Amino acid sequence: MPSALPDGDPVPESGSLPPDALTGRDSRPLGFYLHVPYCATRCGYCDFNTYTSDELRGSGGVLASRENYAGTLADEIRLARKVLGDDPRSAATVFVGGGTPTLLPPEDLGSMLAAVRDEFGLAKDAEVTTEANPESVDGRYLERLREAGFNRISFGMQSARPHVLRVLDRNHTPGRPEACVAQARAAGFAHVNLDLIYGTPGESDDDWRASLQAAIAAGPDHISAYALIVEDGTRLARRIRRGEVPPTDDDVHADRYVIADELLTAAGMDWYEVSNWASASDGSARCRHNELYWTGADWWGAGPGAHSHVGGVRWWNVKHPAAYAQALAEGRSPGAGREVLAAEDRRVERILLELRLAAGCPLAVLTPVGRAAARRALDDGLLEPGPYEEGRAVLTLRGRLLADAVVRDLVD
Structure with missing residues (x-):
């Protein structure tokens, strides 16, 4: 963290x-x-x-x-x-x-x-x-x-x-x-x-x-x-x-x-x-x-500086253990800040995270520009052909080495 x-x-x-x-x-x-x-x-x-x-x-x-x-x-x-x-x-x-x-x-x-x-x-x-x-x-x-x-x-x-x-x-x-x-x-x-x-x-x-x-x-x-x-x-x-x-x-x-x-x-x-x-x-x-x-599920992060996510709302706690304990002792949330993720934010995060998985990311969540980038990545040997034909973007070993660059192209 x-x-x-x-x-x-x-x-x-x-x-x-x-x-x-x-x-x-x-x-x-x-x-x-x-x-x-x-x-x-x-x-x-x-x-x-x-x-x-x-x-x-x-x-x-x-x-x-x-x-x-x-x-x-x-x-x-x-x-x-x-x-x-x-x-x-x-x-x-x-x-x-x-x-x-x-x-x-x-x-x-x-x-x-x-x-x-x-x-x-x-x-x-x-x-x-x-x-x-x-x-x-x-x-x-x-x-x-x-x-x-x-x-x-x-x-x-x-x-x-x-x-x-x-x-x-x-x-x-x-x-x-x-x-x-x-x-x-x-x-x-x-x-x-x-x-x-x-x-x-x-x-x-x-x-x-x-x-x-x-x-x-x-x-x-x-x-x-x-x-x-x-x-x-x-x-x-x-x-x-x-x-x-x-x-x-x-x-x-x-x-x-x-x-x-x-x-x-x-x-x-x-x-x-x-x-x-x-x-x-x-x-x-x-x-x-x-x-x-x-995979974008829900988790509650408890403790100083811990991050949580529930249904598209993300928040984080105060960092110092004393400030954290003081808030709870006073009956207050120790949360320091939060953000409500828009639908586009959640779509982009889904691509960022799921593309790192062996199961890959559905091509259906990509924009037309992103799908064109996925096709180029496939041609460049960065995506596995079999899963691609089944509608998923799955990184090859070379794609894993260049994962950050592939993600940048696919989220456009």
């Missing part, structure tokens, strides 16, 4: 939504994102809305403390019930992200999940995920998470090479993420993800292959691989600007992506979104919560 918030219209103190936002809700899944904004240290590349203890000291006191956080977030879940009223939907997915959620005791994460269960209920097959730092958990912690109701876990591995981890300011021990996969399996987690980052300054092709091979050998059923993006204001951006480490390179990113796709495909993992691969052919290993985002 990026730390910068967009401009927008004011959010009513009650958090109420326009009536149209709830029209047709029964046909859309509902998910919850629960943000935990705490980290032990700040990674040099991170631009997420997170805070270390030193950053919070003296800037909110007890309101911003980790000890009170689970109860504060539960207050927002209760607000969500008031805003959504008699919404009959149970939560199809719950995703706890950060920050480092596993800095909190597993019982706190469980109480946050219980707030969703108490107010909305969980679907019988609900996917319940938490992110985890490999150094912040052990076997017993993972068992307690499983007992609390979590059935999917995502570990931040990033790389298997110590020198790459140092550039990223990651402090986990090489080999620890792989061990965590085994411990999560032993604790009863049905689905386990490892996150990787490629294109770090100083990383070689062989380094990247070694990271992929280590991740595959660990036996997760899902691997995410993201190109390193150097965000302004981060420590890594300052180091690159000072010439301490070389800048990232788009051509290197493309080469690393091809390596990832080759190795992951050979290991029996299929891409289903540009940066995500899953092992089960029936789709059960995919991250269903992220699929809510990519």
Whole structure:
């Protein structure tokens, strides 16, 4: 979750939504994102809305403390019930992200999940995920998470090479993420993800292959691989600007992506979104919560800086944990701003997001200009011929490498 918030219209103190936002809700899944904004240290590349203890000291006191956080977030879940009223939907997915959620005791994460269960209920097959730092958990912690109701876990591995981890300011021990996969399996987690980052300054092709091979050998059923993006204001951006480490390179990113796709495909993992691969052919290993985002479903984001979307209305919370807690303590929505998406905005976003999926985007949502661009993309080898003939735009491997450019053409 990026730390910068967009401009927008004011959010009513009650958090109420326009009536149209709830029209047709029964046909859309509902998910919850629960943000935990705490980290032990700040990674040099991170631009997420997170805070270390030193950053919070003296800037909110007890309101911003980790000890009170689970109860504060539960207050927002209760607000969500008031805003959504008699919404009959149970939560199809719950995703706890950060920050480092596993800095909190597993019982706190469980109480946050219980707030969703108490107010909305969980679907019988609900996917319940938490992110985890490999150094912040052990076997017993993972068992307690499983007992609390979590059935999917995502570990931040990033790389298997110590020198790459140092550039990223990651402090986990090489080999620890792989061990965590085994411990999560032993604790009863049905689905386990490892996150990787490629294109770090100083990383070689062989380094990247070694990271992929280590991740595959660990036996997760899902691997995410993201190109390193150097965000302004981060420590890594300052180091690159000072010439301490070389800048990232788009051509290197493309080469690393091809390596990832080759190795992951050979290991029996299929891409289903540009940066995500899953092992089960029936789709059960995919991250269903992220699929809510990519397909324009509804989700409520609880926590400082969290973003939500319900029926074409998007809003975001205040960033600082103290301001967030103060708003809820006073019975106010912690929303900082919102926007109501016009039909054209939603059409464009649908193309932007669905084109990243292996299922692709229906050609019917394109304008005549966009359909002409799709025909050119097909001729240039950027779209798969079979799906195109069936009325869908699906990226080829080359198209995935040029996805941003393809999208720009198709949204015209």
